[in-house]
Amino acid sequence: MTEAVGPGRPVLWGRVRPPTPVISTARNSPKVDVPGGGRQGERLDSRFEALERAFGDQINFVASLSASDPELVVVFEGLDERVDLTNVAENLGFEILSEVETESEPDPDFPRRSKDQSLPVPGCIHAVCLNRSAMDELLRYWAEWKRSERLPHGYTPLRELFAHLKDVRPWGPLDRMRATDWSEYLAGLLPDTQHEIEIELWYRFSPALRDRAERDIATVIAADGGSVLSAVRVDEVGFHGMKALVPTETLSALARGDHDAVDVVKSTHVMYVRASSQSFLISESASDAGEPDPSLSAGPPVLCVLDGVPVTNHPLLADRLVVHDPDDLAGASSTGQRKHGTAMASVAVWGDLSTPTAPASRPVLVRPILAPNPATRDGTEELRRDELAPDLMRRVFRELFDGDGTGGPVGESIVVVSLSVGDPGAPFDGVMSAWARTLDWLSSLYGVVVVVSAGNHVRLPVAGGATSVADLTGPERAGAVNRAVAEAFPRRSLLAPADAINAVTVGALSQDAAGDVPPGPYRFDPGADSQIVNPVSALGSGHRRSIKPDLVAPGGRTYYRTPLEGDDALVPATSAGLGPGIKVAAADGHSLVFTSGTSPAAAMVAREAAELVDVLWQIADEPLSRAAIAAATKALLTHGARVPEDLLVDDRIGAHAHGYGELSRILSRGCAANEATIICAGTIGANEQRVVAVPLPSGLQQTGIKRLTATLAWLSPVNWRHRQYRRAALSFAKPTGLTELGTALDVQADASKRGTVQHAVWEVNRAVPYGRGDEFELTVQCREQAGGLNGAPVDFAVAISLWVAPELEVDVYQEIREQLEARVGVGVRT
Structure with a gap:
């Protein structure tokens, strides 16, 4: 059974069974132990003091430009927390600009509740914009929490944030500079002319605040000898950006790290300043x-x-x-x-x-x-x-x-x-x-x-x-x-x-x-x-x-x-x-x-x-x-x-360098006789599951290598305002009905479930006690997150392959194809 891949054996079309409800059993248990108020004060008091100084600098900067009221963007980085600051923001009068789920390296002040202390720790980064009043209230509650580890009714999320707080800092010039190598960028430009930079502004909830930010930045750019080329807003993804021309001297100052000479990197309105360039x-x-x-x-x-x-x-x-x-x-x-x-x-x-x-x-x-x-x-x-x-x-x-x-x-x-x-x-x-x-x-x-x-x-x-x-x-x-x-x-x-x-x-x-x-x-x-x-x-x-x-x-x-x-x-x-x-x-x-x-x-x-x-x-x-x-x-x-x-590949980077690998199988060219690839497509809703059943060929009772590959892919709607971002989380468990498959090869099991593709490969070298007339099943489940799917279904597809070692002489393709054709008209595909 050594026939080559050929177009006469194309990928096979399969079907998915009708959806059935599934009850989520997910539980969020604490991953780390947190330090108390005393230790948090030792660690972070100096960081809160730095916030006050940064706010003072912002007052002076705004006054020098005769611009709008001073504000400060503050970044809270919490370990093992998923707090919702919405109500606290309303009470204190600050605006939540961004919340992003993260994973961090272990911290000795936050020991994991597991034997393996090397595992990454989940967390969240909150970026918020505070005015003077909100800053004063924040500092008052910080002092109160350090003393008693309690806060008034309605401030429980802030209490939890303080308890899990790894770091707090102002969003400053180095953050706004992103990671552009300004020296390298400058080297590729013609001297004595103006060059474009991109300025990404924090997307404010109020149109009036977005208008104010544009006016203030235009004033800053003009004062530095530049001009605004364009300003756009893409509300659907929370983007507010500007393109501007600036003198070469401005880029030279950025390359030297002289941030005091470039006002745009000091403005609270600004999230990032970067160069747009290519390298081919x-x-x-x-x-x-x-x-x-x-x-x-x-x-x-x-x-x-x-x-x-x-x-x-x-x-x-x-x-x-x-x-x-x-x-x-x-x-x-x-x-x-x-x-x-x-x-x-x-x-x-x-x-x-x-x-x-x-x-x-x-x-x-x-x-x-x-x-x-x-x-x-x-x-x-x-x-x-x-x-x-x-x-x-x-x-x-x-x-x-x-x-x-x-x-x-x-x-x-x-x-x-x-x-x-x-x-x-x-x-x-x-x-x-x-x-x-x-x-x-x-x-x-x-x-x-x-x-x-x-x-x-x-x-x-x-x-x-x-x-x-x-x-x-x-x-x-x-x-x-x-x-x-x-x-x-x-x-x-x-x-x-x-x-x-x-x-x-x-x-x-x-x-x-x-x-x-x-x-x-x-x-x-x-x-x-x-x-x-x-x-x-x-x-x-x-x-x-x-x-x-x-x-x-x-x-x-x-x-x-x-x-x-x-x-x-x-x-x-x-x-x-x-x-x-x-x-x-x-x-x-x-x-x-x-x-x-x-x-x-x-x-x-x-x-x-x-x-x-x-x-x-x-x-x-x-x-x-x-x-x-x-x-x-x-x-x-x-x-x-x-x-x-x-x-x-270096063991320290592994899948970070190669992902799931190269296209070792060009499936557009078809299958070999000893393998079959089945593709199914459909839709799935929140808290639903759908089953893909694949018929088995005869001849699996022999000892020899059998390889099972499963891939799930979907296009998830997203919610840019929510820390989880991805609205649809789909996944499959290990297929059942074939044999004990053991651990999947090639991939990190958790990491493979965090995007919009899940891919796994299993191999067994034993006799399989099933054959023609039997089938194995793969179950796809969908759970909603990041604000939910609002009743909308998600398009998904599952590809499944069964490969049997050629020396076993099993005509996998033909046997599975015949059984699939016999099912035509049975089941539901979409």
Whole structure:
């Protein structure tokens, strides 16, 4: 039973049983013991005193600008607490700006109530805005609680917060600066001109307060010699942002850390100030494209690429792209500047051109969102100077699925959106980025799969000097590079919008099909012929330590410059025309180049997602909604993933680097005879469960390896105001009715239930006491959180595979297929 995978054995369509109610038995028991009032006073009195000083500084700052009344944003970080401060906020007169669930490393003052003290501790971060009166009341209640550990009736949440308080501090300039490397950003800009910065404001509940914040910040920007380009609000995700032009001197002050010289980073209105920039790795020109495959794409597109403007007359792309450019970004770029957009369109159509493959069967829709930035030295493709990502995403998705008000939707057939763009100024730090929140809202609203690149971190610091790595060879060098990546974690976190929970986030393997490419002088291969994750690839985890990136894919090998004595970091070398990397169409309109990083890796996954959409349309026994196809596509993408056995990764980062693994099984190509993959799609409501039953083949009573894989995926609505954020929490337990499966392989069980994908693999090597005529069952449950689902159902999909070792000669596919066909007309699918 060794027949290869083939289209004659496509993924099978299954059914889910009707929903039944389920009673939640979840209980929240204390995880830690808390210190008393005396110890909390010792720990935190100085921090509350710092709040008073910070408020005084804010009074002076506001007075100097003749601006609005002074306020202070205060951050409370609690361990093992889930208090609701709503009533306390009303009583004290402060505004809750943000609440985020977190997980922290253990703290000796908060010992865990378990033997394993190394486990992370859940908690919550509350950001609140206080005026002078609220500040005075807060300090009075703090003093009262320290003395008696009691507070008046109605203030129990504040009492609990004080008891569990790990830290309290003002939101200051360093918070507002996010993690932008201002020195590096400044180095890539043209001098003696003005440059754009992005300012994210705290989203205030009152429109009047939002108006006041805009006016105050406009005044601050003008006083520093700048001007406001745009201001937008996306109420659905709580985003309030501004783009502004500022003098080079302002950026120089930020690079020096001279915050006193830049008033915008001192304003209480401001949540973040960051630079919007991109970092793409593209080689010199290689060879000419040659003669393309003569077969042309047909039918409506199912994949939309959001990127730069592509060169549409390249022989490899001609008649294979549909470009929708309502902002006329083509008019802002010459042909030779369209590097990234052309490269990503090329991957979406062809994959890696070093590997002979057929082109995409359908045209690819490209909606340009990037244009060359004239203020950068190399004309880097970025968002327009006046554009803010959340507002742009809202506009683009409405164009695709609703129309722009003057015409109908341009992307009704689109199911997959590819976004190989990230914001280096917004690395994930536990707080969901506004860009990610927007994608989560839009993907759930319109029912689409969004594939996002994890982001690239170009510079790799090396403790002990960079030459210590380059001097090594073989696996020792690969291990040293991996150690450097692990030691730099978490400063190499996901770049927005890769933190989106509904998105499929893709990291990059140091892998391509370019063959043996000698590094030559002044370059070296960091992997040294070992299989590693590309060192530029951003690392997870995601929201509440969920698995991120979801997947990794070939992102090309990135060679590094041979460091000089005294260098403390490794930096990628300019890739030569012979590679290595992912081979793509070039912006000159006729030749080929190489690129590497998470951008082509994400485009590779998006390409496979589009192929899966076609498979689903072919195998479904009735028309499906876009959301159902999207959920099923997302499930099948992850279902084919496994962590490569030969992948070298540092134990300290593990799944943070590779997620669920690479696409070891390309399910759009079908199944082998000794396996069967079944996909089911449906909807589920709060406190409901649905059962997927899979028939078994004969021949399982033999001793030998049987592998069972299950993947659950859904698109969750979100509530940006709520600390839990995700409204729909779906999960499955271990399947029943086959045999005792033991512990799942490859994944962290808890982390795999915190996003919108759950994936598990089990293997047994014993005889199974069941066979044809029997079935095993997997039960999916849904519980609501973050304010609930309000009666709305959630689209979900489950993919299940049974694989039997070929030497057992079990025709798994045919036997399961026959039994499924016999059930047609029985049961409920949606």
